Amino acid sequence: MCDSCGCSQPDNSVTIRKPGQPMSGSGSADHHHARKGRLIEVREAVLGKNDGIAAHNREFFEARRIVALNLVSSPGSGKTTILERTILALRGEIPMAVIEGDQQTMLDAERIETAGAPVVQVNTGAGCHLDADMVHKALHQMELAEKSLLFIENVGNLVCPAMFDLGEAAKVVIISVTEGEDKPLKYPAMFAAASLCLINKIDLLPHVDFDVARCREYALRVNHQLEFFEISARTGEGMSAWLDWLRRQII
Amino acid sequence: MQLQVMHEMSLAINIVELVSAKAQAAGGQRITSVELEAGKLSGVMVEALVFCFEAAARNTLAEGAFLEIREIEGRGNCLACGHSFIVDSLLGQCPQCDGYAVEIVQGRELKVLSLIVDEE
Numbered sequence: 291m292c293d294s295c296g297c298s299q300p301d302n303s304v305t306i307r308k309p310g311q312p313m314s315g316s317g318s319a320d321h322h323h324a325r326k327g328r329l330i331e332v333r334e335a336v337l338g339k340n341d342g343i344a345a346h347n348r349e350f351f352e353a354r355r356i357v358a359l360n361l362v363s364s365p366g367s368g369k370t371t372i373l374e375r376t377i378l379a380l381r382g383e384i385p386m387a388v389i390e391g392d393q394q395t396m397l398d399a400e401r402i403e404t405a406g407a408p409v410v411q412v413n414t415g416a417g418c419h420l421d422a423d424m425v426h427k428a429l430h431q432m433e434l435a436e437k438s439l440l441f442i443e444n445v446g447n448l449v450c451p452a453m454f455d456l457g458e459a460a461k462v463v464i465i466s467v468t469e470g471e472d473k474p475l476k477y478p479a480m481f482a483a484a485s486l487c488l489i490n491k492i493d494l495l496p497h498v499d500f501d502v503a504r505c506r507e508y509a510l511r512v513n514h515q516l517e518f519f520e521i522s523a524r525t526g527e528g529m530s531a532w533l534d535w536l537r538r539q540i541i
Numbered sequence: 542m543q544l545q546v547m548h549e550m551s552l553a554i555n556i557v558e559l560v561s562a563k564a565q566a567a568g569g570q571r572i573t574s575v576e577l578e579a580g581k582l583s584g585v586m587v588e589a590l591v592f593c594f595e596a597a598a599r600n601t602l603a604e605g606a607f608l609e610i611r612e613i614e615g616r617g618n619c620l621a622c623g624h625s626f627i628v629d630s631l632l633g634q635c636p637q638c639d640g641y642a643v644e645i646v647q648g649r650e651l652k653v654l655s656l657i658v659d660e661e
Contacts, residue, residue, distance in 0.1 A: 327574075327657035330567050336555050336577070336651045418548060450548035453584055478631035479584050482645075511641040512632055514620075 340454055343422035347457025350429065351440070357539040358440040360456050362480055363464035364473070365446030368490040370398045371523040372464065372532075373441055377405040379533055384540055385435035389428045389442045391420040398443065408432060419450040422457055437540055448477040459539070460485040467491045467498050471505035478512040486517050488532065493522040549586060552651070553593035560656045561602045569658025574607040576655045582615040582631055582648035606656075615648030 335341060351358045361369050370390075377386055388409040390398045399411035410428040412420060425442060434440060442458060444451040452461075463484035465473055468491055474481040481487070487509055489502060502520060509516050519535065521528035556575065564572050575594075579585050587610055594608045615628040619635035620642040626635065633643040 327659055328567070328569065330563055330569070330656050330658060332559070332563055332653045332655055334559060334653055336552055336559065336653060338559070339555065417551070419551070421551070449584070450551070453548055454551075475632060482631045511634075514642040 337453065337455075340422045343426050344455035344457040347422055347426055347429065348459075351457060351459065354434065355437045355541070356434050356440050357438075358442060358456070358458040359539075360442045360444055360451070360458035360461045361464060362444045362448070362451045362461055362484070363446060363466075364448050364469060367446070367464045367466040367469065368523050369443050369446070369464055370401055372488065372490060372521070373407075373443060374401055374405040375523045375526065375529060376441075376533065376536070377402065377407045379529065380439075380536065381406050384537070385438035387432055387434055387438065387440050389420075389425060389432075389440065391424070391443055391445045393417070393445060414445055418445055418447050419454050420444050420456060421454045425456045439536060439540065448473065448480045452479040452483045462486045462488060464488045464490055465505065467494055467500035467502070469500075471501050472508060474505065474509035474512050481509050481512040481516065484513065484516060486519070486535070489518060489520045490523055492520050492527060493525045547589055547593065548584070549589040550593045550597065552585065553590060553597040556594060556608075556653060557597045557601055557603050559653055560606075563656060564602050564658045567658060569602065569656075569660060571659040572603040572606040572656050573659055574609055574657045575603065575653065576609045576611065578611050578613060578650050578652045578654050580613045580615065580648035580650040581629065582645060583651045585651060587612070602658075611654070613648055613650055615645065617643040617645050619643055 363369055373388060380386060386407045388402045388407050390402060390409055390411045391414060392398055392411070393414050393416065396411050399409045402409040410431050412424045412428055414420065414424070420442065442456055461484040463480055465487065467489065489505065506518055519528060519532045521532055523529065556577065560572055560575050579587065591608055598604045598606055616625065617628040617633040618625050619638060619640055621640040622635060622638040624635055624637040628643065628645065628648070631645065633645065634641055635643060
């Protein structure tokens with residue numbers, strides 16, 4: 291280990307000699323620091339590859355007037371239930387399809403299929419988010435109608451999915467009233483990246499301490515353009531505003 | 542594999558792929574250091590990224606390379622009063638008018654600036 295830079299190149303693996311000079315055991319303090327390495331300018335975004343594939347996905351969607359929505363939240367906020375109820379409500383009116391992201395299992399895909407929409411499940415294994423390439427590969431397994439809605443249900447995680455553009459038209463962040471109303475302050479990146487916030491499970495408000503007004507205020511501090519709908523996917527309360535919003539996205 | 546529950550692992554893999562491709566295209570045999578620009582609002586934990594980079598670089602041209610991270614301050618412009626100030630989170634509050642309507646203008650960068658290769 292080199293003491294000056296912490297690199298793990300062992301000193302004795304480097305030899306310095308002129309042409310014709312035999313390999314000698316005589317140690318030299320020199321190693322690769324003394325040799326002039328070559329500098330290569332890069333200046334490229336770390337996620338440039340992902341962003342390129344996301345742009346490709348976005349072109350595909352826009353050419354077919356498909357509205358892709360990236361649904362993000364903590365685990366258990368009710369994303370899949372919202373999708374089930376949305377599909378049941380808009381079936382026959384707007385063509386819809388779903389890409390389901392989970393670390394494991396086909397469980398969510400089976401629920402969506404039962405609700406009546408074509409679905410592809412992406413299992414990310416240990417991965418904590420969907421990326422643009424996963425969505426691109428899923429798209430190759432789907433036949434999407436023109437002027438349709440594509441819901442991309444991301445892995446339940448409020449941190450990592452914020453960084454990865456999938457090519458969606460908008461991110462929809464979902465928070466349920468069984469969580470803390472301070473989530474927008476704790477996980478600002480996701481609320482900053484979203485265009486719409488669904489506050490779900492409002493039928494439980496009488497039983498929990500969740501303060502809706504404060505949640506909205508916190509979320510607006512992070513993103514002053516964020517729109518909100520308060521809904522209960524279970525009872526259907528407030529769902530019509532969300533459904534109307536979806537109808538308006540299809541032009 | 543458990544490392545992948547951190548997005549820093551994905552980022553590290555992306556960095557290693559990017560710099561390996563650049564080094565290879567330039568005929569470099571081994572990458573000795575990578576210079577990265579990381580905004581303080583980019584969502585990256587520097588310590589986690591360094592840890593993940595070391596793991597992701599194994600058995601690649603970047604194995605053992607030193608990851609030099611240049612952090613960039615977050616900067617926001619207040620949309621209400623126009624004041625420009627340093628922010629340390631996406632929850633920037635204007636120190637002049639206390640407003641929260643702040644446009645983040647700097648600090649989300651995440652870029653590989655350069656690398657150094659050995660050619661032999």
